[in-house]
Amino acid sequence: MTRLRILAIPKRFRALISQRMKIRITKQHIIKFFKRLGIAILSLVVIFFILNWIFPLPDKVEYSTMITDNKGELINAYLTKDQKWRMKTELEEISPLLQKTIIAKEDKYFYSHPGINPIAVGRAFFKNLFRMQRTSGASTITMQVARALEPGKRNIWSKIREMFRAFQLEIKYSKKEILQLYLNLVPYGGNIEGVKAASLLYFKKNPDHLSLAEITALSIIPNRPSSLVMGKNNDLIVQERNRWLRKFAADKVFTEKEIEDALAEPMNAVRGTVPHYVQHLSYKLKKQGDYSIKTHIDLNTQLKTEKLVEDYARSQRLKGIKNAAVIILDNKTHKVITYVGSSGFADTTDGGQVNGANAIRQPGSTLKPLLYAMCFDEGLLTPKLMMTDVPVNYQGYAPENYDQKFNGYVTVEYALEHSLNIPAVKSLQSLGHDKLIQKLSECNFKQIRIDQHKLGLSMILGGCGTTLEELTGLFSSFANKGVYFSPSYTSKDTIHKKVNVVSDAAAYMVDEILSKVNRPDFPLTWSATEKMPKIAWKTGTSYGRRDGWSIGFNKNYTVGVWCGNFSGVGVADLSGAEVATPLLFKIFNTIDYDSDEDWFSPPKDCEQRMVCSETGLPPGDNCTNKILDEFIPLISSTQQCNNRREVLLSADEKISYCKSCVPETGYKKKLMRITEPEMQAYFSENGMSYEKVPPHNENCEIIFKGNAPNITFPVNGSEYLISKKNPEPLMLTCKAALDVNKVYWYIDDKFYKAAHPAEKQFFAPTEGPVKISCTDDKGRNRNIRITVKFVNL
Numbered sequence: 012m013t014r015l016r017i018l019a020i021p022k023r024f025r026a027l028i029s030q031r032m033k034i035r036i037t038k039q040h041i042i043k044f045f046k047r048l049g050i051a052i053l054s055l056v057v058i059f060f061i062l063n064w065i066f067p068l069p070d071k072v073e074y075s076t077m078i079t080d081n082k083g084e085l086i087n088a089y090l091t092k093d094q095k096w097r098m099k100t101e102l103e104e105i106s107p108l109l110q111k112t113i114i115a116k117e118d119k120y121f122y123s124h125p126g127i128n129p130i131a132v133g134r135a136f137f138k139n140l141f142r143m144q145r146t147s148g149a150s151t152i153t154m155q156v157a158r159a160l161e162p163g164k165r166n167i168w169s170k171i172r173e174m175f176r177a178f179q180l181e182i183k184y185s186k187k188e189i190l191q192l193y194l195n196l197v198p199y200g201g202n203i204e205g206v207k208a209a210s211l212l213y214f215k216k217n218p219d220h221l222s223l224a225e226i227t228a229l230s231i232i233p234n235r236p237s238s239l240v241m242g243k244n245n246d247l248i249v250q251e252r253n254r255w256l257r258k259f260a261a262d263k264v265f266t267e268k269e270i271e272d273a274l275a276e277p278m279n280a281v282r283g284t285v286p287h288y289v290q291h292l293s294y295k296l297k298k299q300g301d302y303s304i305k306t307h308i309d310l311n312t313q314l315k316t317e318k319l320v321e322d323y324a325r326s327q328r329l330k331g332i333k334n335a336a337v338i339i340l341d342n343k344t345h346k347v348i349t350y351v352g353s354s355g356f357a358d359t360t361d362g363g364q365v366n367g368a369n370a371i372r373q374p375g376s377t378l379k380p381l382l383y384a385m386c387f388d389e390g391l392l393t394p395k396l397m398m399t400d401v402p403v404n405y406q407g408y409a410p411e412n413y414d415q416k417f418n419g420y421v422t423v424e425y426a427l428e429h430s431l432n433i434p435a436v437k438s439l440q441s442l443g444h445d446k447l448i449q450k451l452s453e454c455n456f457k458q459i460r461i462d463q464h465k466l467g468l469s470m471i472l473g474g475c476g477t478t479l480e481e482l483t484g485l486f487s488s489f490a491n492k493g494v495y496f497s498p499s500y501t502s503k504d505t506i507h508k509k510v511n512v513v514s515d516a517a518a519y520m521v522d523e524i525l526s527k528v529n530r531p532d533f534p535l536t537w538s539a540t541e542k543m544p545k546i547a548w549k550t551g552t553s554y555g556r557r558d559g560w561s562i563g564f565n566k567n568y569t570v571g572v573w574c575g576n577f578s579g580v581g582v583a584d585l586s587g588a589e590v591a592t593p594l595l596f597k598i599f600n601t602i603d604y605d606s607d608e609d610w611f612s613p614p615k616d617c618e619q620r621m622v623c624s625e626t627g628l629p630p631g632d633n634c635t636n637k638i639l640d641e642f643i644p645l646i647s648s649t650q651q652c653n654n655r656r657e658v659l660l661s662a663d664e665k666i667s668y669c670k671s672c673v674p675e676t677g678y679k680k681k682l683m684r685i686t687e688p689e690m691q692a693y694f695s696e697n698g699m700s701y702e703k704v705p706p707h708n709e710n711c712e713i714i715f716k717g718n719a720p721n722i723t724f725p726v727n728g729s730e731y732l733i734s735k736k737n738p739e740p741l742m743l744t745c746k747a748a749l750d751v752n753k754v755y756w757y758i759d760d761k762f763y764k765a766a767h768p769a770e771k772q773f774f775a776p777t778e779g780p781v782k783i784s785c786t787d788d789k790g791r792n793r794n795i796r797i798t799v800k801f802v803n804l
C-alpha cells in the first residue's frame with residue numbers, strides 16, 4: 012500500500028521526464044532521485060538549524076508588571092521600559108471563545124499550517140507580481156507574531172525573514188503559546204499592546220470574561236489602529252464589528268443566536284486608566300522582577316484602612332505628627348491583607364512616597380513581650396514573680412523608666428503592662444541578650460542580624476533597628492501559640508519560614524497580660540463608649556519621641572501601627588499610647604467589630620499554682636498571703652519563698668543573733684520580713700518605712716571573722732591618688748565563699764550595688780577617708796577603709 016502510493020506520483024513524473032530527456036527511467040533512477048531529494052531536504056533542515064543558531068528568535072518580551080489582589084483583580088501596574096501597557100495574558104485566560112474568534116478572523120488554518128500558509132503565500136506572491144502592489148492576507152498568526160517581535164520596514168526581505176521566524180516559532184512553541192504571544196503583542200493603538208491591556212483598559216475586565224461582541228470589536232482595531240480608536244470612534248467600530256459578525260454567521264463559526272446577541276450588544280468602551288492602589292507594597296514587590304504579582308491584599312480592608320490612616324494623620328498634624336504606616340496580617344493564613352506605607356502616597360510635602368512599613372526605626376518597648384515570654388520559658392520568671400524596680404547600673408549603663416520614677420517591688424506582669432525599663436533590662440541581663448538577638452535573627456529581623464555584635468542591654472528599650480513589617484510578623488506568633496510564620500505577601504510565598512519563638516504557655520501568659528484594659532498606656536482620648544473587640548497590644552515610644560508604635564492582635568488579626576515623621580523629627584506629644592494606639596483601636600473596630608471569635612484558651616503546659624503574694628514564689632511555711640499564678644511545670648522555678656524568716660533577737664530587739672552567737676537565755680524569736688539591701692536603700696531614699704532587722708551581734712565570730720568576703724581591691728588602709736583632670740573610677744573586687752551568689756557593696760555605709768561576687772564594680776570616690784563594705788547573701792560582712800586624694804597628674 013505504501014509502496015504503491017509512493018510510486019503513484021513518480022509515474023507521471025517519470026513519463027514527463029522520459030519524454031523530454033528521451034531516456035529510460037529505471038528503478039535505479041528512482042532510487043537515485045529519492046536519495047537526492049532526501050539529501051536536499053536534509054540539507055535544508057541543516058541550513059535551517061544553522062541559521063536558527065546564528066539568528067536566534069528575538070523572543071524576549073518585556074511585559075508590564077501587574078499587581079493583583081486576593082480576588083485576582085488588577086490593583087496596580089507599571090509601564091514597560093519602552094512605555095507600553097503590554098500585559099501578559101496567561102494561557103488560562105485565553106478562553107475558548109477568544110481563541111475561536113481570533114482564529115476565525117485572522118488565520119482559519121492556524122492549527123494546520125507549519126507557520127506559513129503556502130497557498131496564501133503563493134496567491135499573494137502572484138498578486139504582488141502582476142499588480143505590483145502589496146496586499147496583506149498572506150500573514151498567518153505566527154508570521155504576525157514574527158513581525159511584532161521584529162518591527163521595521165516591510166519589503167520582500169522582511170517578508171522572507173518573517174517566514175523564517177515563523178518556522179522558528181513553530182518549532183520552539185506550541186500552537187497555544189504562539190497564540191498567546193500573538194494576543195500579547197497585537198497593537199491596539201496608543202501605547203496599548205496585547206489583548207489583556209486592551210481588555211482591562213477598555214472593558215475593565217480580564218480577557219477570559221470578554222463577550223463575543225467585545226472580542227470581535229477588539230480584533231478589528233489592530234488592522235486600523237489610527238482610525239478605529241475605542242472611545243472615540245465607537246460607532247465606526249460597531250459598524251466594522253457587525254460586518255465581521257455577519258461574516259462569522261455566513262461562515263457558520265457561531266450559532267445564529269450567538270451572532271444575534273452579539274449584534275445587539277451596545278458598545279460603551281472608553282479608555283480607562285490603570286488602577287494604582289496599594290502603592291507602597293506594589294512598588295516594593297515590583298522590584299522582585301515578576302510580571303504578574305498576586306498579592307493577598309483585601310482591597311476593601313486596604314481602602315478602609317487607608318482612609319482611616321489618612322484621616323487620622325490629618326487629625327495629628329497640629330501636633331506635628333505627619334505620618335503613619337499600618338500592616339494587617341491574617342493570623343490564620345499568615346497573609347498580609349493590608350499594607351499602608353504612609354498617610355498618603357500623593358503627599359509630596361511630607362514624603363508620602365516613603366514606605367514607613369519597611370523603614371528601619373527604633374522599636375521603643377515593643378520587644379519587651381518577647382523578652383518576658385523567653386524568660387518564662389527559661390524558668391527565670393512567672394507573671395506574679397516580684398521584681399525590683401530600683402536604680403541599677405551595668406558597667407556605666409544606668410537605664411531609667413519612661414517617667415524617670417522607680418516603683419520598688421513590682422510583679423513581672425505589672426512591669427510588662429507598665430512597660431518598666433529597669434525590670435526589662437534586668438530580665439535581659441539574666442536571659443543574656445545574645446539569646447534575644449538569636450531569636451530575632453531567626454524571625455527575619457534584618458538590621459538586628461547585621462548589628463548583632465554592636466547591640467547591648469539597651470536594645471530592649473529600643474536601642475536597635477527594626478521595621479513595622481518585622482514587628483507585626485513577630486507579634487502574630489503570640490496569636491499562633493508562640494510559632495512564627497514568615498508573613499506571606501504574594502502567592503509565591505507559599506512556604507513559610509517557621510520558628511518556634513516561645514512555648515504555647517509563654518505566649519498565652521503574654522496574651523493574658525497584654526489584653527488587660529486597666530493599664531497606663533490605655534489612650535486617654537479613647538472614649539469608654541466606643542466598643543472594641545478584645546485584643547492584646549503593646550505600645551512603644553522611641554528615644555527622642557521619634558516613633559510611636561502600637562501592635563495588637565487577637566485570634567483573627569495582627570495589626571501593626573507606626574506613627575511619626577519621615578523627617579525623623581521628634582515630637583513632644585508623640586507616644587505609642589496616645590498617638591498610635593487610638594489608630595490601632597479604630598482599625599480593629601473597623602475590620603473585626605463583630606468578631607465572635609473566642610479568646611485564647613490556656614494551653615496544656617500552662618498550669619496554675621498558689622504563690623506568696625510578697626515574692627511570687629511558691630509559699631514557704633511562714634508566708635501568709637497567697638495568690639494564684641500561672642507557671643510552666645518542670646520549667647518555672649520551684650524555689651520556695653523565705654521572705655519571712657524567724658530572727659533571733661535580744662529582749663530589747665536592738666541586737667540580732669545567728670545560731671552560733673545567740674546567748675543561752677534572754678533572747679526571743681520573731682518572724683520578720685527580710686528586705687534585700689538594694690530595696691532597703693530604695694526605701695530609705697524614698698522615706699518609706701520597712702521592717703529592719705537590728706544590727707548583728709558585734710561579738711559574733713561567724714559574721715565578722717569567719718567566711719566574710721575578702722575585699723581584694725582597693726587594699727585596706729591604702730591611699731589612692733586620683734587625677735583632678737581625668738578622674739577615673741576605682742575598681743571594687745572581692746573574693747567570697749563558694750556558697751555565695753550575691754554580694755552587696757556599700758560606700759560609707761550607703762548601699763551602692765548588688766552584684767555577682769566575681770563581677771568587677773566601679774565607683775567614683777569622694778576625697779578623704781572612704782569606708783567600703785562588702786556583705787554576702789549569708790549576711791557576712793567585711794569593712795575596709797582607704798584614703799582618696801585628688802591631685803594634678
Ligand SMILES: [Zn+2]
Pocket residue numbers: 623624625626630631633634635652653654655
Ligand atoms: Zn512569702
Ligand SMILES: [Zn+2]
Pocket residue numbers: 668669670671672673707708711712713714
Ligand atoms: Zn552571729
